[in-house]
Amino acid sequence: xxYDATFRVWRGDADGGGLQTFTVAVNEGEVVLDVIHRLxxxxxxxxxxxWNCKAGKCGSCxxxxxxxxxxxxxxxxxxxxxxxTVTVTPLRTxxxxxxxxxxxxxxxxxxxxxxAFTPKPREADGNHRMQQVDVExxxxxxxxxxxxxCQDTCHVLRDHEENKAAFSGPRFLIRLAELDMHxxxxxxxxxxxxxxxxxxxxNITKCCSEVCPEGIHLTDNGIIPxxxxxxxxxxxxxxxxxxxxxRRPKG
Amino acid sequence: MxxxxxxGTGGVIPGRGDGGPAPRRAAIPxxxxxxxxxxxxxxxxxxxxxxxxxxxxxxxxxxxxYYATPYISPFYSPCITTRCEGDSFxxxxxxxxxxxxxxxxxxxxxxxxxxCYYYRKAYYRSFxxxxxxxxxxxxxxRYTGETxxxxxxxxxxxxxxxxxxxxxxxxxxxxxxxxxxxxxxxxHMGLGTLILLANAVLLFMYSISCHxxxxxxxxxxNHFSAHPLRYKAWTWVSKQNARHMQYAWISLFGVAFAxxxxxxxxxxxxxxxxxx
Numbered sequence: 188x189x190y191d192a193t194f195r196v197w198r199g200d201a202d203g204g205g206l207q208t209f210t211v212a213v214n215e216g217e218v219v220l221d222v223i224h225r226l227x228x229x230x231x232x233x234x235x236x237x238w239n240c241k242a243g244k245c246g247s248c249x250x251x252x253x254x255x256x257x258x259x260x261x262x263x264x265x266x267x268x269x270x271x272t273v274t275v276t277p278l279r280t281x282x283x284x285x286x287x288x289x290x291x292x293x294x295x296x297x298x299x300x301x302x303a304f305t306p307k308p309r310e311a312d313g314n315h316r317m318q319q320v321d322v323e324x325x326x327x328x329x330x331x332x333x334x335x336x337c338q339d340t341c342h343v344l345r346d347h348e349e350n351k352a353a354f355s356g357p358r359f360l361i362r363l364a365e366l367d368m369h370x371x372x373x374x375x376x377x378x379x380x381x382x383x384x385x386x387x388x389x390n391i392t393k394c395c396s397e398v399c400p401e402g403i404h405l406t407d408n409g410i411i412p413x414x415x416x417x418x419x420x421x422x423x424x425x426x427x428x429x430x431x432x433x434r435r436p437k438g
Numbered sequence: 439m440x441x442x443x444x445x446g447t448g449g450v451i452p453g454r455g456d457g458g459p460a461p462r463r464a465a466i467p468x469x470x471x472x473x474x475x476x477x478x479x480x481x482x483x484x485x486x487x488x489x490x491x492x493x494x495x496x497x498x499x500x501x502x503x504y505y506a507t508p509y510i511s512p513f514y515s516p517c518i519t520t521r522c523e524g525d526s527f528x529x530x531x532x533x534x535x536x537x538x539x540x541x542x543x544x545x546x547x548x549x550x551x552x553x554c555y556y557y558r559k560a561y562y563r564s565f566x567x568x569x570x571x572x573x574x575x576x577x578x579x580r581y582t583g584e585t586x587x588x589x590x591x592x593x594x595x596x597x598x599x600x601x602x603x604x605x606x607x608x609x610x611x612x613x614x615x616x617x618x619x620x621x622x623x624x625x626h627m628g629l630g631t632l633i634l635l636a637n638a639v640l641l642f643m644y645s646i647s648c649h650x651x652x653x654x655x656x657x658x659x660n661h662f663s664a665h666p667l668r669y670k671a672w673t674w675v676s677k678q679n680a681r682h683m684q685y686a687w688i689s690l691f692g693v694a695f696a697x698x699x700x701x702x703x704x705x706x707x708x709x710x711x712x713x714x
Contacts, residue, residue, distance in 0.1 A: 197464055197466065199464065199465065201461075201462045201463075203465050204464060204465055205465070251471065251573065253471060253472060253473045253474075254468075254470045254471030254472035254473065254573055254574075255472060255572070255573055256572075256573060271473075274471050274473075276464060276466055276471060277464045279463060279464060279466060279573075280463075281463070282462035282463055283462065283463060283464040289464075290462075318661075318662070318663035320662045320663050320669060321660065321661050321662050321663050340572050340573050342568065342569040342575075342576055342581075343581060343583060345569075345573070345575075346569065346575050346576050346578075346581065347580070347581045348463075350581060354583075367660075368660055369660070370660050370661055385583075385585075387583055387584045387585035387590065388581070388582070388583035388584070388585060389583060389584070390558065390559075390562045390568060390583050390584055390589075391555055391558055391559055391562075392559050392562050392563050392568070392569060392572075393559050394569070394572035394573070397572050398572065407649070407679065407680070411555050411649045412649075412652075412653060412657050414593070415596075415649065415650060415653035415657060415658070416653075416658060417593075418593045418595075418596065419658060421593075422590075422593040422594065423593075423596065
């Protein structure tokens with residue numbers, strides 16, 4: 188079954204722009220990205236959109252659909268009514284390049300600041316060994332496809348551009364958590380998480396978890412455990428005392 | 439992974455910080471383009487929490503109708519002054535008669551709820567609108583999160599957890615005491631016994647499913663394999679932690695209902711349904 192849908196697509200660049208309305212055919216089983224491609228091929232040949240795998244694994248086609256951060260390729264048209272207007276806009280948190288394409292280099296700049304994985308020395312036979320139960324928490328965060336939807340929806344960055352100087356965003360807080368929980372890593376990232384990456388800015392309102400297309404529990408499994416580790420280090424006099432009298436490792 | 443990503447491109451230009459589009463961002467004047475009823479959830483949260491706060495404040499200051507032998511309202515448990523109704527708990531001092539015994543203790547249950555990771559989400563969204571819902575602009579000009587006083591104080595949550603666990607033991611103690619009848623003889627059970635017991639269980643599950651508890655029992659470890667018992671405990675607490683929001687709400691309703699039941703008994707509005 189095909190029908191004609193009404194699409195509003197933001198078109199413009201850093202100097203300005205607005206929503207343009209299109210009527211475009213939709214076929215059964217299609218996703219929003221299919222319709223955007225049809226728009227490109229039939230009505231708006233110069234419409235800029237970033238995409239790649241069409242399978243929800245490359246994280247390229249992030250945008251906002253009816254105001255919600257989503258992957259264009261993973262949003263089925265069947266989730267909308269046939270009479271419903273579908274509004275597609277670029278990620279609001281990042282500078283726009285053109286149409287639906289934004290400059291997400293802020294995220295790569297933050298990634299480059301993360302203290303690198305630093306494993307302890309290899310064992311006598313030249314191997315690193317770790318148990319599955321020790322590493323599976325970190326593995327959840329390795330599912331991240333870096334689509335930046337969590338960065339886009341986080342109000343700390345979205346509503347306060349000035350916070351980008353102090354807060355790296357949820358994706359990088361779970362990267363810090365991933366490394367801090369890793370059984371082979373030797374670097375203590377707790378001070379850096381608080382002082383350099385702005386962990387204290389997060390008020391755990393969980394929007395990052397709501398939009399993650401990989402279903403990563405960023406807040407419950409990453410950011411809150413990281414906050415608790417920082418509490419151990421900075422705000423809990425008992426753990427501080429424990430480290431002083433040798434009942435807990437220093438660091 | 440991002441380690442191979444290009445760097446040194448792009449740039450950050452400070453924006454207005456008022457929820458509006460910053461320079462170089464797409465010019466979209468609407469505060470949100472969401473078409474669903476995103477405002478329902480924060481509204482319901484505000485209404486329910488305001489109702490609970492109003493009821494619990496009234497009852498805490500009422501200083502009456504909180505004891506109906508052998509039941510004591512959880513708002514007044516433990517009752518630690520000589521002015522308490524009944525003799526459910528050791529009395530440590532005599533306070534001024536105009537101060538309700540509930541005032542001395544309620545700061546601790548209030549503290550764990552106020553600093554709870556779930557309730558923080560709930561009230562930051564619904565009361566402070568920071569943000570009111572995902573991808574809906576907040577109204578504040580500046581935002582510093584939990585980086586400075588007073589909100590940096592949220593980090594003492596685990597100390598309220600320790601206090602809450604002591605309260606949990608006391609509430610179980612009070613629930614078990616209600617297996618005695620009006621004359622102090624064991625072998626009694628009424629509907630109030632079950633209500634106090636259910637209340638103690640729900641509040642215990644709320645405490646044990648807390649994120650700080652999850653960290654303390656094992657989350658702080660990096661080598662679960664070297665601590666199999668703590669790993670088992672952490673796995674169980676993690677399962678409960680996934681339901682922390684549900685426990686937070688059910689235990690909130692439960693404690694209000696338990697208090698209301700004791701209030702009805704104490705005022706003589708109803709009589710306790712006695713099983714044996």
